[in-house]
Amino acid sequence: MSDILKIEPIDNWLKKNNWSFYNHQVETLKLSENGFDVLLVAPTGGGKTLAGFLPSLNDLINNKSEKNKLHTLYISPLKALTIDVHRNLTSPIEDQALDIRVETRTGDTSTYKKNRQKILPPHMLMTTPESLALLLSNKESKDYFKDLKYLIIDEIHVLVNSKRGDLLSLNLSRIHSISPDCKRIGLSATVKNKGTVLKFLTSKNKAKILNVKETSLPKIEILETKTRVPWSGHMASYAIKDIYQKIKKSSLTIVFVNTRAQAELVFNKLWQENDNNLRIAIHHGSLEKEIRRKVENLMSLGKIDCVVATSSLDLGIDWGDVDLVIQIGSPKGISRFLQRIGRSNHKFDEPSNAILVPSNRFEFLECLSAINSIQNKLLDETREKKGSLDVLAQHVLGVACSEPFQVDDLYNQVINAWPYRNLTKTKFLEVVEFVKNGGYSLKHYEQYSKIGLNKDKFYAINNKSVRNRYKLNVGTIVESYMLKVKLGNKTLGQVEEWFIEGLNEGDTFLFGGRVLEYQSISNNNVIVKSTSHTHPKIPSYAGGRLPLSTELSIEVRKLLSKKQFWKNFPNQINEWLKLQSKFSNLPSLNGLLVETFPRLMSGKKRFFFICYTFEGRNANQTLGLLMSKKMQRIGYKPISFVATDYALAIWSINEVKDVNIVLNEDLMLDDLYEWLEETPLLKKNFRDAAIISGLIERSIPGQKKTGKQVLFNSDLIFNVLKKHEPKHLLLEVAREDSYRGLIDLDRLSEFLKRIEKNITHKKLDRISPLAVPLILEINRQTIDKSEMEEYFLEELENEMLSEVGLN
Amino acid sequence: MKVINFNNHKFQISKEGILFWLDKQIAIIADLHLEKGSSFGPSGQFLPPYDSEETLKKILNTIKDHKIKKIILLGDTFHDKNAISRMSEKVTFLLRSLIEKYEVIFILGNHESKFEIGQINFLNEYVIDNIHFIHEALQTSAFQISGHFHPVATVKSNIKKITAKCLLHTNNHIILPSFGQYTGGLNITNPALKPFVNNESKIYMFTKKSIYKFTSKEIEI
Numbered sequence A: 001m002s003d004i005l006k007i008e009p010i011d012n013w014l015k016k017n018n019w020s021f022y023n024h025q026v027e028t029l030k031l032s033e034n035g036f037d038v039l040l041v042a043p044t045g046g047g048k049t050l051a052g053f054l055p056s057l058n059d060l061i062n063n064k065s066e067k068n069k070l071h072t073l074y075i076s077p078l079k080a081l082t083i084d085v086h087r088n089l090t091s092p093i094e095d096q097a098l099d100i101r102v103e104t105r106t107g108d109t110s111t112y113k114k115n116r117q118k119i120l121p122p123h124m125l126m127t128t129p130e131s132l133a134l135l136l137s138n139k140e141s142k143d144y145f146k147d148l149k150y151l152i153i154d155e156i157h158v159l160v161n162s163k164r165g166d167l168l169s170l171n172l173s174r175i176h177s178i179s180p181d182c183k184r185i186g187l188s189a190t191v192k193n194k195g196t197v198l199k200f201l202t203s204k205n206k207a208k209i210l211n212v213k214e215t216s217l218p219k220i221e222i223l224e225t226k227t228r229v230p231w232s233g234h235m236a237s238y239a240i241k242d243i244y245q246k247i248k249k250s251s252l253t254i255v256f257v258n259t260r261a262q263a264e265l266v267f268n269k270l271w272q273e274n275d276n277n278l279r280i281a282i283h284h285g286s287l288e289k290e291i292r293r294k295v296e297n298l299m300s301l302g303k304i305d306c307v308v309a310t311s312s313l314d315l316g317i318d319w320g321d322v323d324l325v326i327q328i329g330s331p332k333g334i335s336r337f338l339q340r341i342g343r344s345n346h347k348f349d350e351p352s353n354a355i356l357v358p359s360n361r362f363e364f365l366e367c368l369s370a371i372n373s374i375q376n377k378l379l380d381e382t383r384e385k386k387g388s389l390d391v392l393a394q395h396v397l398g399v400a401c402s403e404p405f406q407v408d409d410l411y412n413q414v415i416n417a418w419p420y421r422n423l424t425k426t427k428f429l430e431v432v433e434f435v436k437n438g439g440y441s442l443k444h445y446e447q448y449s450k451i452g453l454n455k456d457k458f459y460a461i462n463n464k465s466v467r468n469r470y471k472l473n474v475g476t477i478v479e480s481y482m483l484k485v486k487l488g489n490k491t492l493g494q495v496e497e498w499f500i501e502g503l504n505e506g507d508t509f510l511f512g513g514r515v516l517e518y519q520s521i522s523n524n525n526v527i528v529k530s531t532s533h534t535h536p537k538i539p540s541y542a543g544g545r546l547p548l549s550t551e552l553s554i555e556v557r558k559l560l561s562k563k564q565f566w567k568n569f570p571n572q573i574n575e576w577l578k579l580q581s582k583f584s585n586l587p588s589l590n591g592l593l594v595e596t597f598p599r600l601m602s603g604k605k606r607f608f609f610i611c612y613t614f615e616g617r618n619a620n621q622t623l624g625l626l627m628s629k630k631m632q633r634i635g636y637k638p639i640s641f642v643a644t645d646y647a648l649a650i651w652s653i654n655e656v657k658d659v660n661i662v663l664n665e666d667l668m669l670d671d672l673y674e675w676l677e678e679t680p681l682l683k684k685n686f687r688d689a690a691i692i693s694g695l696i697e698r699s700i701p702g703q704k705k706t707g708k709q710v711l712f713n714s715d716l717i718f719n720v721l722k723k724h725e726p727k728h729l730l731l732e733v734a735r736e737d738s739y740r741g742l743i744d745l746d747r748l749s750e751f752l753k754r755i756e757k758n759i760t761h762k763k764l765d766r767i768s769p770l771a772v773p774l775i776l777e778i779n780r781q782t783i784d785k786s787e788m789e790e791y792f793l794e795e796l797e798n799e800m801l802s803e804v805g806l807n
Numbered sequence B: 001m002k003v004i005n006f007n008n009h010k011f012q013i014s015k016e017g018i019l020f021w022l023d024k025q026i027a028i029i030a031d032l033h034l035e036k037g038s039s040f041g042p043s044g045q046f047l048p049p050y051d052s053e054e055t056l057k058k059i060l061n062t063i064k065d066h067k068i069k070k071i072i073l074l075g076d077t078f079h080d081k082n083a084i085s086r087m088s089e090k091v092t093f094l095l096r097s098l099i100e101k102y103e104v105i106f107i108l109g110n111h112e113s114k115f116e117i118g119q120i121n122f123l124n125e126y127v128i129d130n131i132h133f134i135h136e137a138l139q140t141s142a143f144q145i146s147g148h149f150h151p152v153a154t155v156k157s158n159i160k161k162i163t164a165k166c167l168l169h170t171n172n173h174i175i176l177p178s179f180g181q182y183t184g185g186l187n188i189t190n191p192a193l194k195p196f197v198n199n200e201s202k203i204y205m206f207t208k209k210s211i212y213k214f215t216s217k218e219i220e221i
Helices: A008-016 A023-033 A048-062 A079-095 A111-119 A129-136 A141-145 A163-178 A194-201 A237-249 A260-273 A289-300 A334-341 A361-375 A389-402 A407-415 A425-437 A464-472 A497-501 A550-561 A563-568 A571-583 A617-634 A665-676 A680-692 A714-724 A729-740 A745-755 A769-782 A789-804 B037-043 B051-063 B089-101 B191-196
Strands: A037-041 A072-075 A102-105 A124-127 A150-153 A183-188 A207-211 A219-222 A253-256 A280-283 A306-309 A324-328 A353-357 A451-453 A459-461 A482-487 A490-496 A508-511 A514-522 A525-530 A592-601 A604-612 A638-643 A648-652 A759-763 B002-006 B009-013 B019-021 B026-029 B070-073 B103-107 B126-128 B131-133 B143-146 B151-156 B161-170 B173-175 B202-206 B211-215
Touching: A008 A048, A008 A079, A023 A037, A023 A048, A023 A183, A023 A207, A037 A048, A037 A194, A048 A072, A048 A079, A048 A150, A048 A183, A072 A129, A079 A102, A079 A124, A102 A111, A124 A129, A129 A141, A129 A163, A129 A389, A141 A163, A150 A163, A163 A389, A163 A407, A183 A194, A194 A207, A219 A361, A237 A253, A237 A260, A237 A324, A237 A353, A260 A280, A260 A306, A260 A508, A280 A289, A324 A334, A334 A361, A353 A361, A361 A550, A361 A571, A389 A407, A389 A425, A389 A451, A389 A459, A389 A464, A389 A680, A389 A729, A407 A425, A425 A451, A425 A729, A459 A464, A482 A514, A490 A508, A563 A571, A571 A769, A592 A769, A604 A617, A604 A769, A617 A638, A617 A648, A617 A665, A617 A745, A638 A769, A648 A769, A665 A729, A665 A745, A680 A714, A680 A729, A714 A729, A714 B051, A729 A745, B026 B051, B051 B089, B151 B202, B161 B191, B173 B191
Parallel strands: A037 A183, A037 A207, A072 A124, A072 A150, A102 A124, A150 A183, A219 A353, A253 A306, A253 A324, A280 A306, A324 A353, A482 A525, A592 A759, B026 B070, B070 B103, B131 B143, B143 B173
Antiparallel strands: A451 A459, A482 A490, A508 A514, A514 A525, A592 A604, A604 A648, A638 A648, B002 B009, B009 B019, B019 B026, B126 B131, B151 B161, B161 B173, B161 B202, B202 B211
């Protein structure tokens, strides 16, 4: 094989380790050599990264490219991944004493190193989309990238259809204009819509997808526990003992959870069980960088037995020989679960091992569905998203920072980026106007314009400070304002400001695996002290809770609707469903089951209206709001509602007699547009768009809330803008993001169409077995968290169970 | 409208945040911060330039239903010394019509203190019937109506927290909320406001639709 490859050093290195090339690695090299852009789709552990670098290594080894020129650019969505890949690549390079310099450049890179990279570029640079945008906004960027030969984009499927992807895509198009012959290689996990990913990667016709099939299916099971799967909740505390036993039997386990709060709790509980003194660590996004690095290092050195992690360890990082992955709670989507499973046994031809731990009964069904989907090779589909205009605004300014541009040229460059292919010239010009001076019809800011036409009719930045400010505001991720958590002189990590605002002095919370007592805020630091308390108030971080994917939802409905599947369920679940079918009905595959029943709530008779939609929390939340509005108008007097991934419960003073009117699609969507204008969601998305587009600046630590009054907040601007220029670019962005995101409008309207004339209404005289978890959820969501909570829920649960005859 | 007694005089608060002294045909308003929005222009942040227009229109609309002759502006009427030069024609027109229709008293605020603004005559203090109209409250026993702090308050129910602009009434002090469209707030729990909050304090919170009265016990302090 080596004569085709001609890259002896790599060959030697492989041989030394008793490895050999995989077919797809050779194929990738051949295709690239023949001038193709390649999208390599392969499961994790398939030597994907090496495949991506082979063409570039080959060129560097055989063609002795010029020194001091950037030859290869590697882009990954995660900083940690750039470091990991850097390390993996350094190993053959050092082993074979190759003259190839590989460096990383991310937000964490020191200014010194960045400057050195400017003067003496490495052959291979590993970076993130944001750092790439920054590099491209430099005045010298054209020179820097003009000899670029290879561009590798790792985990590209994560970036498609996101604002980060928009930013990357625009910059790819820009690189194309600087070095048109640069070859691209995209590395992707197994996804459903490969065609879209390829289009995102390249606009060239000479492009191919290399699809590597999995050779062995992963071994996945649901954890068997002595304790019953609880009715509701998300913490899976019931299973901790059994989880601990599994960890004990494996050499390195990753326990994946869905939220940071879960991570803290599970970590804490595992340590309470830790009689064998296993080395258990925690890893999540708000921990201080050094702490995360330390954990990662210990993992790769094999000095750790278990890590409890959130999505911070999701992507293709290879931190050692993980032999077991435990997923707590449902993974919510098939692709995401596959990614996580792929963390174990990073070897291509051996099956990975995973254990699922459902945290409640519905999740049990969901976990089973996820396993079925994986055995049947089903995958999630991501909805396509058109390029966001706030990101485009940021990009336009970035381009102007690097060099003056001509409107037509830039327009052509922009529509060459896949997400922006349908962007009209008019819209583009609107964005340019916005960048210039805010894009208002009232010309108030002419004199302060950020960009202006020079004598050649090119747009250029008007002064250097524009560039400096641009650099502080690059990126598409707008996070809540973060405060540093300080224990003495030690920084433990960061936490959202709103979380701390909800605490009173003396409150305890879990952070970085330990219980801390909140003392005060000073100079943007959260001052805490250690405490002997073992039962903290848990941090409830935002985000991280993805809704159930459409594909998984179909699988769950299938599972429910066919009794022959149930024989493998544990008794408790089986009984639960049987009772439901006797007492009411089971949700069908394509229709909607609606139940109505009266129930006492705080001593008053209320009428409950339950829809088993299985459409995910976001769509259900929206549906709940819209239905409440409708019920209000009809006179049913709705009081409140609760939404989970599976169902929606609304309770009202009057009984809902005609469920069809309440669920009519047309009537409902009319309300949606009106309602959206008043929601906090729209305001939040407006704030994000205002920051991404550069209208308002990111808050920089130390500059905030120093004086007597806070700086302006975006809600105030929002209200004024909505009144004076309701069609302003940023409002448009905010509306679009709202429909796509939390509202999940597409999914909701598909749902409403699907169930039209297919609604089964069961009028019951009391709560049904399937509704029990939902009613318990009401109390979880609305009752103040206090020490009474668990006790209260337990009592309530027993009460309800005897009501339906399950106790 | 909510009524408060202050130094044996009757005052009324409108839901917009204007204090009326109807017996004297006076409207009292604090912290307009005109052209705050455009003040960020030079740094390249182009906020919607419609805040001054909104602020002035809201004043004109609110007071036209009452018999008002005099308006007392409690300082920080202008966000900075160049505010007037940045005003659009429409805003200049609105400001002029306010001054022409009513006798407007401009109290000097800290945002205005170091320079001259147009032809406007700023007063440090204005007194009627032993009530002192000033920008920033002083810790003396004199009866004072002031602004400056932009007070906001937070009430907490089981389910959520609500923070809104408020008017603070304590013994010899009335501290008005800021009226300007783009003005933020300082929570009354802040040490700067502590001297003016005690068990006797009454806190009037403003929402879009109405005014709610609380005592300091019901507020998070």
